[in-house]
Amino acid sequence: MANLEIDFCGIKSPNPFWLASAPPSNSAYQVQKAFEQGWGGAVWKTIGAPVLNVCNRYGTIDYKGSKIIGLNNVELISDRPIELNLREIAEVKRNFPNHAVIVSVMVESSKEAWQDIVRRTEETGADGFELNFGCPHGMSERGMGSAMGQVPEYTCMVTEWVMEVATKPVIVKLTPNITDIVQPARAAVRGKASALSLINTINSIMGVDLDSFELKPNVGGKGGHGGYAGPAVKPIALHLLSAIASDPEIQRSRVPISGIGGIETWRDCVEFMLLGATSVQICTAVMHWGFRIVEDMIDGMSNWMDDKGFKTVYDFIGASLPRISTFGDFDLGFQTVARINPDKCIHCNLCYIACNDAAHQCIDLRSGKLNGDMSAMLHPVVREQDCVGCALCASVCPVDDCISMVEIDSGRPHITWNDLTKKRPEVLNWDQMEEYREEAKIHIH
Amino acid sequence: MAEHYKPVKYKQWELTLEERFQEYHPPLTDREAVLEANRCLYCHDAPCMVACPTHIDIPTFIKKIATENTKGSARTILQANLLGATCSRVCPVEELCEGACVLEHEHKPIIIGRLQRYAMDYAASKKLKFFHPGKPNGYKVAVVGTGPAGLSCAGELAKLGFDVTCYEKKEMAGGLDTYGIVVFREPVEVSLSEVRMIQDMGVKIKTNTTIGVDVTMEELIENNDAVFVGVGLGSVPDMSIPGETLPGVVDGLEFIEETKVRKLNEITFGQRVVIIGAGNTGIDCATIARRLGSERVTIVYRRSEAEMPAYHFEYQFALGEGVTFMFMIQPVEVVGEGKVEGLKCVRMDLGEPDQSGRRRPVRASGAEEFVLPCDMVIKAIGQKKHTEMFSKLAEHGVKTTSNGYIAVDFETNRTDNPKVYAGGDCIRSKGEASTVSAVQDGKIAAAAIHQQLTGTPSPNEKHIEPVLSPVMK
Structure with missing residues (x-):
């Protein structure tokens, strides 16, 4: 069986699956139960400043029968006494010496407070810290959480304060509620952070009740932004992860990254790791189904690694990163067209209407009449010479492998936008662009 | 305990008479309906709509159930078919809309009939009125x-x-x-x-x-x-066989009507019932008899299974209800002293196709007559x-x-x-x-x-x- 062990900036874990700092990692009872069921590590629910909670705390997006494709919360950091948390953290570490126990911390913006909490927490024997610079609700209004993560200078400064006293690795957790995630990531690295984790939750309002006009979640008739998580945020998390994982400055620093955001299955975990995450953190999926989901994460990833011939997770971590590029470096000569397999087509004609109304009108409905004669049903046919290869039809097709996007030789030069505009800057004018198109046989219709 | 935690009773003998005559399919719950509606692909030029003789805009009414615009859904149905509530219950959907559903390829067509009933039930429960008399045109x-x-x-x-x-x-x-x-x-x-x-x-x-x-x-x-x-x-025509007027020989349509206008416990039925004719009326009579409590219910039909006019799903339903089918059997006389005691029949073969295209039943050579003992004969051989x-x-x-x-x-x-x-x-x-x-x-x-x-x-x-x-x- 494949070896799932990781060494995350010195924090050892039997597998890359960690509980994210959140309600599932609120107590020794929960974390120990999770470890017994196979979780490799846990980031303890943030301890630090005193708080009071409200209810309701959660709102969800349910989509076409699937519950919780998105979860939003207005719960704050741990409301249990610090002493109790520290005692339980020590107990868990004693009972599970080979698991990763990381403590998320957040206090007001003073050097004294940060250094004090770090010193006290180190006494528990925990393996490391995670600095919560990401919580977007409740704490941020008090100048903590994302209020820090949104200002790179603060991120750097507080990281430096912590690093002055910490003897264990320190992970800086980043907020996605920012224009350019690379800036605070670089700031954390400048502050000598041992590692990065992302994403924290995204600012959100989950919905409005059509009868009462109340917000979701409803807190005594009021509501406000909360932190959005769950499967719906995964694409955003993957992008932000890839943005920092492919940043040259972060790459030079060689800090490992812990990926977070909408992870639900081993497949999600693999995707995060292919884009550079060494460990992954999970919360919403556990809140939905409990700790038991880790069994399939371990099993599924192991089977996949065996099938691929990977011995350790390091054989594939970051394997997709070299493919991360920008529009200007894409090959303008790459051409695909849609091919519909008539034997698989069930004549729903969704491809036709999507192409006709929302794309480039290159699918025709051929033959047949609306006369009840099923043998004469209309069927979609692609006019290949007009197909721009957008893949919308393949995306809406409900049948597996019915519409394939097939690469064809476009006869056009294989050049990128960056190279083209460097070689022939005149194409930035419409007239010259038309000339170039003519020459490169690029037909717009 | 919540209603849906009660164990479901499937066995007829565990049900009361009233329960046996409740609608066979329970209504869809809101969640079931929305889930099923969301499964609909919302086809362009949907074949279900073509297959519906009244051309109800099925994808549209289903989409409206999905968006919880059930009122709009009901209107969409009724615009094309004022009797949408009845049709949602009695249409042979397997032969029509559901049979044409493109998801048939996954062997799971959308349950269009039951979704339609959901929208119709909603309109009825809310007493919604969609149409008003038009401006009088004098005709x-x-x-x-x-x-x-x-x-x-x-x-x-x-x-x-x-x-x-x-x-x-x-x-x-x-x-x-x-x-x-x-x-x-x-x-x-x-x-x-x-x-x-x-x-x-x-x-x-x-x-x-x-x-x-x-x-x-x-x-x-x-x-x-x-x-x-x-x-x-x-009404059902005469069979022109001896004994047809004996007490205990009943018209199939009248038998069905009994369940609609009388109290269930006041309906007369036999313990051993023979139904003549394997059309949908015959199936209805047979299943009613079973649900009323008849011990043995047999449908006799002079042609074979392949020629029977009943819809396939009706046939399957009757089999599940414990109805016995005897094919290639022709009744020749109702026997009994003052009341039905049996049905005399003879075995048939299929000969050349008749004008309906179905093979004509002919008396099997050398076949001897035999009597099916019964105390009730229901005629379901078409209508005059x-x-x-x-x-x-x-x-x-x-x-x-x-x-x-x-x-x-x-x-x-x-x-x-x-x-x-x-x-x-x-x-x-x-x-x-x-x-x-x-x-x-x-x-x-x-x-x-x-x-x-x-x-x-x-x-x-x-x-x-x-x-x-x-x-x-």
Whole structure:
């Protein structure tokens, strides 16, 4: 069986699956139960400043029968006494010496407070810290959480304060509620952070009740932004992860990254790791189904690694990163067209209407009449010479492998936008662009 | 304990009589309906819509259930089919919309019938009214018969502003929807609420009114601008075999009607019941008998399984209900002293195809007669035509087909008398006699009457035409 062990900036874990700092990692009872069921590590629910909670705390997006494709919360950091948390953290570490126990911390913006909490927490024997610079609700209004993560200078400064006293690795957790995630990531690295984790939750309002006009979640008739998580945020998390994982400055620093955001299955975990995450953190999926989901994460990833011939997770971590590029470096000569397999087509004609109304009108409905004669049903046919290869039809097709996007030789030069505009800057004018198109046989219709 | 945690009772003998006659399919819950509606692909030019004889815009009404616009969903259904509630229960959906569903390839077509019922039940429970009488246009139309064809025609005309009066010989309106559909497929109340909806649209319905007795056909044709005949068919014909009049020999349609108008525990039934005929009426009688408590129920049919007219799903249903089928058996005599004691039968073979294209049953060579012991015989071998009325109509130039149905032009459902239209089972010389076809007949006639009298096309009829991309045109 494949070896799932990781060494995350010195924090050892039997597998890359960690509980994210959140309600599932609120107590020794929960974390120990999770470890017994196979979780490799846990980031303890943030301890630090005193708080009071409200209810309701959660709102969800349910989509076409699937519950919780998105979860939003207005719960704050741990409301249990610090002493109790520290005692339980020590107990868990004693009972599970080979698991990763990381403590998320957040206090007001003073050097004294940060250094004090770090010193006290180190006494528990925990393996490391995670600095919560990401919580977007409740704490941020008090100048903590994302209020820090949104200002790179603060991120750097507080990281430096912590690093002055910490003897264990320190992970800086980043907020996605920012224009350019690379800036605070670089700031954390400048502050000598041992590692990065992302994403924290995204600012959100989950919905409005059509009868009462109340917000979701409803807190005594009021509501406000909360932190959005769950499967719906995964694409955003993957992008932000890839943005920092492919940043040259972060790459030079060689800090490992812990990926977070909408992870639900081993497949999600693999995707995060292919884009550079060494460990992954999970919360919403556990809140939905409990700790038991880790069994399939371990099993599924192991089977996949065996099938691929990977011995350790390091054989594939970051394997997709070299493919991360920008529009200007894409090959303008790459051409695909849609091919519909008539034997698989069930004549729903969704491809036709999507192409006709929302794309480039290159699918025709051929033959047949609306006369009840099923043998004469209309069927979609692609006019290949007009197909721009957008893949919308393949995306809406409900049948597996019915519409394939097939690469064809476009006869056009294989050049990128960056190279083209460097070689022939005149194409930035419409007239010259038309000339170039003519020459490169690029037909717009 | 919550209602849905109660263990479901599947076994007939665990159910009370009343429970056995509840609607066979429970209503969909809100969640079930929305989930199923979301499974619909929302096809462009959906084949389900083509397959529906009334061309209900099925993808649209299902999409509206998905968005919880159930009111809009109900309106979409009723716009195409005023008897959507009945059709949602009695349509042979496997043969029509659901059979055409593109998800059939996954062997899981959308349960269109039950979704339609969900929307219809919603409209009924909220007492929603969608249609109002149109602005009076001064024309008067008489509708004879208040089955689905008549009600549909009357309702569509009322929307357009016609002054419509329906004539019904029975006590309640609704025709077979009210009297002829087994109660665990459709409760009486569903049909009656459709009748009320049509009345609310301004249609006058005169029940207990027999043509030729209370009012003459001459008067109807004389006093109206158009007459629509939707009288359906009559009682089960005689078999012309000895013993047919013995007590215990009953008409299948009357047997079904009992469950609609009487208390269940007052219905007479036998312990050993033989049903003659394997059409949908025969199946209904057989399953009713089983659910009433008959010990042995046997359907005898003179042809084979392949020729039986019952829908396949009805056949499967009957088998599940414990009904026995005896194929290639012809009854020759009902035997008994003062009451039914048995049915004398003979084994048949199939010979050359007859004019219906089905192989003609012929007495098997050397076959001996045998007696099936029974205490009740139910005849379900089709329905007689209202020949008296047809001959009355003939005096007004209305012709009949070679096999005795009213002859119409199927584009307009107009008879050979330009003032007289017809629809429903009385014109259904071959093919699918069904509620939904009757509804469409009524619609077609209403549109044609409007066109004929006002000279303009009916705005009720949405013209459906496939859209072709510019290149194809």
